[in-house]
Every structure is written in C-alpha cells, then in structure tokens.
Amino acid sequence: MIREIDVKLLTEEISKLCIQATHFLSQDMVDAFQKAYEKERKPLAKEILSQLQENLSIAGEDMIPICQDTGMAVIFMEVGQDVHFVGGDLYEAINKGVAKGYTEGYLRKSVVEDPLLRVNTKDNTPAVIHYSVVPGDQVKITLAPKGFGSENMSKVYMLKPADGKEGVVNSILDAISAAGPNACPPLVIGAGLGGDFELAAKMAKHALTLPVEYHSPKEHIAEIEREVFEKANQLNIGPAGLGGDTTVLAVHIESFPTHIAGMPLAVNMCCHVNRHASVVI
Amino acid sequence: MRKEIQLPLTKEQAKTLKAGDMCFATGVLYTARDAAHKRMYDSLLNGEEIPISLEETALYYLGPTPAREGNVIGSAGPTTASRMDKYTPLLLGKGVSAVIGKGKRNEEVHRAIKEHGAVYFAAIGGAGALLSKCIKKAEVIAYDDLGTEAIRRLEVEQLPVVVIIDTMGNDYYEMVEKE
Ligand code: SF4
Numbered sequence: 001m002i003r004e005i006d007v008k009l010l011t012e013e014i015s016k017l018c019i020q021a022t023h024f025l026s027q028d029m030v031d032a033f034q035k036a037y038e039k040e041r042k043p044l045a046k047e048i049l050s051q052l053q054e055n056l057s058i059a060g061e062d063m064i065p066i067c068q069d070t071g072m073a074v075i076f077m078e079v080g081q082d083v084h085f086v087g088g089d090l091y092e093a094i095n096k097g098v099a100k101g102y103t104e105g106y107l108r109k110s111v112v113e114d115p116l117l118r119v120n121t122k123d124n125t126p127a128v129i130h131y132s133v134v135p136g137d138q139v140k141i142t143l144a145p146k147g148f149g150s151e152n153m154s155k156v157y158m159l160k161p162a163d164g165k166e167g168v169v170n171s172i173l174d175a176i177s178a179a180g181p182n183a184c185p186p187l188v189i190g191a192g193l194g195g196d197f198e199l200a201a202k203m204a205k206h207a208l209t210l211p212v213e214y215h216s217p218k219e220h221i222a223e224i225e226r227e228v229f230e231k232a233n234q235l236n237i238g239p240a241g242l243g244g245d246t247t248v249l250a251v252h253i254e255s256f257p258t259h260i261a262g263m264p265l266a267v268n269m270c271c272h273v274n275r276h277a278s279v280v281i
Numbered sequence: 282m283r284k285e286i287q288l289p290l291t292k293e294q295a296k297t298l299k300a301g302d303m304c305f306a307t308g309v310l311y312t313a314r315d316a317a318h319k320r321m322y323d324s325l326l327n328g329e330e331i332p333i334s335l336e337e338t339a340l341y342y343l344g345p346t347p348a349r350e351g352n353v354i355g356s357a358g359p360t361t362a363s364r365m366d367k368y369t370p371l372l373l374g375k376g377v378s379a380v381i382g383k384g385k386r387n388e389e390v391h392r393a394i395k396e397h398g399a400v401y402f403a404a405i406g407g408a409g410a411l412l413s414k415c416i417k418k419a420e421v422i423a424y425d426d427l428g429t430e431a432i433r434r435l436e437v438e439q440l441p442v443v444v445i446i447d448t449m450g451n452d453y454y455e456m457v458e459k460e
Contacts, residue, residue, distance in 0.1 A: 044303075048405060051441075055411035059356075065346045068356040068409040106355055108346040108429050118316075120428055149361045149383070149406060181454055182361050182384030184406035236460055240405050241384070242443060243457040273407045 002084045003137035005281060007093035010141070013279050014094060017143040018073060018101025021277040022065045025056060028212040029188075029249070029274055036186060036246040045244025049186075052239065052272060063106075067184075067273045070107040071145030073098045073127040074205060080136035091129070099123035110148070130202060142209050144276040150187070150269040153179035156201055159263040165224060168193060168265055172228050173235070175267040176248065181241020184271035188212075189228065189251045192266040193221070194258035203254035204268035209276040212250040225251045239272075249274075288339045288437070290379040292398045298444045300451040304402065305439040310339035310381070311422075314360050316430040318368040325371060332423030333432060335375040342382035344429035345419075346409070354419040354435075356409030359383040362401070366390050373397045381442055385454055395450035402442035415440040 033056070037049045059066040075094060087093075102109060102124035111125065112118040134140075155178075157171045172191055179187065190210075192203025215222040229251045238244025249272060258264065282301075286294060288308030298304065311333055313321065321331045342362055346355030362382030369380065370393035378399050383406040386394075394401055404412060418436035425431050445453045 051405060051408055051411060055405075055408040058414065059410040062410070063349065064352070064410040064413055065356040066410055067407045068343065068345050068358050069360065070346060070356075106347045106349050108344065108355070110344075110429070122428070147407075152361065180385060181403070181406075182363065184383065236457060238457070240403065240443075241454055241457070242403075243460060271407050 001137070002082055003080070004084050004086050005139060006087035007085050007090050008087050009281060010090070010139070011093045011097040011100065013141060013281060014075070014097025014143060015101035015104065017141065017277045017279060018098060018107065018145065019105035021143055021145050021275040022070045022105065022107055023059050023063055025066065025273070025275065026211070030056065032212045032249045036249060040244055040246050042238065042244040044242055045238045045246060048239040048242065049246060065107060066275070067147060068108055069110060069147040069149060070102070071147045071275070072111055073124060074144045074146050075127050075129045076142040076206060076209070077129060077131045078134050078140040079131060080138045081133050082137035083139055094129060095125040095127055098127045099125050139281045140278060141281070142276055142278040144205070144209055147271055147273060150179070150183035150271040153183040153269045154204070155267050156197065157265045157267070158197070159265050161261070161263050163263060165220070167263070168224055169227055169231070171265055172251070172267050173231055175269065176232050176237070177235060179269050180237055183269045184273070185237050185241055186239055186246045186249045186272045188249050188270040188272070188274040189232070190268040190270060191251070191253040193253055193255040193263070195256035195264060196258070197264055199256055200264035200266035201268070203256060204266035207252035207254045208268060208270045208274060210252045214252065216253055216255070218255065221253050221255055225253055288379065289337045290339055290400065291337055292378055295378055295398055295400050296448050298400055298447055300444050300447045300453040300456060302444040304442050304444060306442055307438050307440070308436070310341050310435050310437060312341050312343040312345070312433040312435060314342050314344045314430050315364055316427045317424050317432050318365050320424060322368040322371060325375065335372060335377050337376060337378045339379040339381065340372070340377055341435065342380070345413070348419070354413055354416050357413040357416055358409035359404040359406055362386055369393060373399050386446060391446060391450055391452065394446050395448065398448045400444055400448060401446040403445045404440065404442050412440065
C-alpha cells in the first residue's frame with residue numbers, strides 16, 4: 001500500500017526540529033557531560049565543564065541557542081519505499097521548514113549563496129540533504145545543525161590497506177590533535193571507514209547522530225572506538241583546549257565494504273554542542 | 282591567577298596579564314568577525330576611514346544569534362580566531378590592544394602581539410547562552426548590511442576570558458601541550 005504524505009507536514013516538523021536541536025541536546029549528551037565532570041581531575045577543566053552544563057540549562061530555560069553558531073542544517077531523510085509525497089515540491093518543502101525554523105526560532109543565518117561571492121541567503125537555506133530509501137511507509141527525519149568551527153577541522157584520509165588498524169587509530173588521533181582548541185572541545189568524533197571517498201565522509205557525519213553509549217556492532221571496530229577514546233583523553237587538550245582529561249565525549253565509527261586497493265577514512269569533528277533531533281512521520 | 286580587568290584594555294594593564302590568567306572583563310568592546318575584518322582591512326589598505334577608532338580597542342570575534350524581545354542580544358560566544366589571522370597584525374598595528382576569540386593563532390599574529398604589547402584572550406567556545414548574560418548593552422554601529430557580522434558596540438560585565446597569548450608572546454595553549 002502506498003501512503004501519501006503531504007510535504008507541508010515536513011515543513012512544519014523540520015521547522016520544529018531546527019528550534020529543538022539548537023536549544024536542547026539529547027539526554028545521552030547531557031549525561032556524557034555529567035560523567036565527564038565526575039571523572040575530570042583538573043580544577044580548571046572541571047570549572048569549564050560545569051560552565052558548559054550551566055550553559056545548557058540557560059539555553060533550555062531562557063530559549064537562547066546553546067551556541068551562536070546555529071550551524072548549517074544537515075538533514076538525513078530516510079524515506080520508506082511505500083511513501084508518496086504530495087502537495088508540493090519535496091526539496092522546497094524541506095528548505096521552507098529550515099527557513100521557518102531559523103527565522104521564527106531567532107537562529108543565526110550562517111549560509112552564503114556562493115562559496116566565493118559570499119552573500120548571505122538570510123534564511124539559512126539551503127540545507128544539506130542526504131536521502132536514503134528504506135523499507136516501509138514512514139519517513140524518518142534527522143536534523144543536525146552543524147557548526148563550522150569544528151567542521152573546518154574535519155579530514156579525509158585515503159589510507160592504504162597496509163596501514164591497518166594502527167593507521168586508522170593514528171589518523172583519527174592526528175585529526176584530534178590538529179583540531180586542538182579550535183573545534184570547541186570536548187569533542188564528539190564521527191568517523192566513516194571504507195566505502196569510497198564521499199561515502200566515508202557521509203558516514204562520518206551520520207556517526208555524529210548516534211547515541212553516545214552506542215558502539216559499532218563489529219567488535220574490531222568497537223575496539224578502535226574505545227582505543228581512540230582512551231588515547232584522545234590522554235592528549236591533555238581538555239575542555240576549551242585549556243588542558244584536562246576530557247578531550248572527547250564520544251567516538252563513533254561507521255564502516256562499509258570497500259575496494260581491494262583502498263581504505264578511505266573520514267573524520268568529522270563535532271564540538272560538544274553535538275546537536276541532532278529526529279522525528280518519524 | 283584570577284583578575285578583574287577593564288575594557289578597553291590599556292597597554293599598561295595589558296602588560297600585567299600573563300598567559301593562563303583567568304580574567305573577568307568589564308567595559309566596552311566591539312564585535313567583528315570575518316566579513317567586518319575584511320572590510321576594515323581593505324579600507325585601511327586603501328587609506329579610507331573605518332567606522333571605529335582602533336586605539337586601545339578590544340575586539341570580540343562574535344556573530345550573535347538575533348535577540349528575542351526583551352533580551353539585549355542572542356547567543357554570544359566566540360568564533361575561531363585563526364580565520365582573522367590575515368587581518369590581525371594590521372589592526373594591532375593601528376592600536377587594537379585586546380582580541381577575544383578561540384583557538385590557535387599563527388606566527389605573524391604572535392609576533393604582532395609581542396611587538397605591539399597586545400593580548401589575545403579566549404572565551405569558552407560553545408557557551409554562547411551563558412556568555413550572553415554578561416552582555417548588558419548591544420548596538421549595531423556599522424556595517425549593518427552584514428547582518429550577524431555587523432560591528433556591534435557591547436557593554437559587558439564580568440565576561441570570563443582566559444589570557445592565551447600575553448604581551449611577551451607566551452602562548453597558553455602551547456604551555457598546556459608541554460605539560
Ligand atoms: S564549533 Fe560548535 S561550539 Fe564551537 S562555535 Fe562552532 S558550533 Fe559553537
């Protein structure tokens with residue numbers, strides 16, 4: 001059975017997601033802050049972590065965005081194959097939702113129309129949209145407003161098969177060291193391993209939307225996640241880059257089959273303001 | 282060390298600050314980020330007037346979110362300072378005594394800070410809601426067309442900032458790395 005969904009519904013839902021994601025972090029992120037606070041040994045780092053926690057409460061209570069960089073809207077659309085969109089142009093409806101959310105929610109408009117000419121589009125559109133078609137008759141929308149302080153510190157490595165597990169661990173750690181204080185640590189690391197050049201990057205971005213406690217179902221990948229987590233927290237970058245035990249809050253790696261000749265690795269940096277919100281229609 | 286400081290920061294007071302000092306800043310500063318920097322820089326190179334005096338001025342690398350009714354400003358934390366590196370030495374040469382952002386600076390900025398006796402501070406990145414509470418007055422005074430990137434005059438109280446590069450050129454991020 002084909003299910004019809006009016007695209008106007010998507011506009012409404014997306015506009016709500018923009019406001020929700022920029023003012024509230026998911027509960028697992030809130031818990032991760034508390035856990036890091038309890039474990040942190042350096043007094044200044046502890047103080048900064050508690051200020052970040054206070055920042056989160058103020059954001060939710062007074063409806064002031066957690067961070068002034070309310071990001072570029074990245075949207076993952078998982079569309080059931082039995083869905084038929086009606087009532088207008090899907091792409092337009094999605095972007096209308098972003099424009100509405102960013103305008104009505106007092107969010108910053110941070111998108112320029114052309115990378116070189118740099119004129120602001122004034123409503124934060126267009127969004128970066130990733131579609132996938134899945135079984136069923138539902139649509140799952142995940143919206144992740146992505147700040148560019150951390151985005152700018154992201155990297156793609158075209159590793160060789162011979163680089164092995166060690167190459168993966170070291171490359172991710174190199175990217176974290178290079179990001180240092182610039183990407184607003186403590187960080188959440190999303191990595192994509194395998195596939196090809198662009199799939200690795202897309203997996204890395206998607207990995208940022210996974211729950212903090214989630215680990216790869218592949219044991220050897222989960223082991224890399226744990227190893228990077230441990231080693232990154234010994235780098236002494238710390239909250240705001242001022243030193244401490246808390247450099248990363250979570251490390252997630254998504255993987256996909258790849259070519260006999262390669263091992264692409266993308267590392268998408270996210271700051272502690274790791275925002276994402278989802279809705280199922 | 283914890284210190285109370287006044288903005289604009291005099292070059293005299295700048296000298297008393299050391300990399301790693303936690304400061305609470307009160308007074309007047311101006312926001313400017315990428316686009317406002319580029320415009321001021323181009324004007325200065327062309328020998329044109331710019332809309333603010335740079336003599337012992339404090340600049341905050343900030344592009345806030347719009348204020349809700351009843352609020353002075355929206356979320357108001359620092360942006361990454363390295364994108365301003367190209368423009369900073371010239372502005373320090375024209376008298377800017379304090380810049381506030383987050384993240385590392387390049388060699389030229391280190392050199393210019395030392396040469397002109399200025400200070401680079403970091404505010405906590407990603408704490409824009411909290412930091413907005415320290416801002417008591419905000420007014421767009423130039424480059425209105427740049428939207429969030431316009432130059433705003435801010436009056437702040439007890440804005441928490443850490444000295445990253447002091448007038449001697451010591452860099453707190455580098456000191457932490459060596460710890
Ligand atoms: S990197 Fe994140 S926390 Fe830092 S300014 Fe950008 S969005 Fe905000």
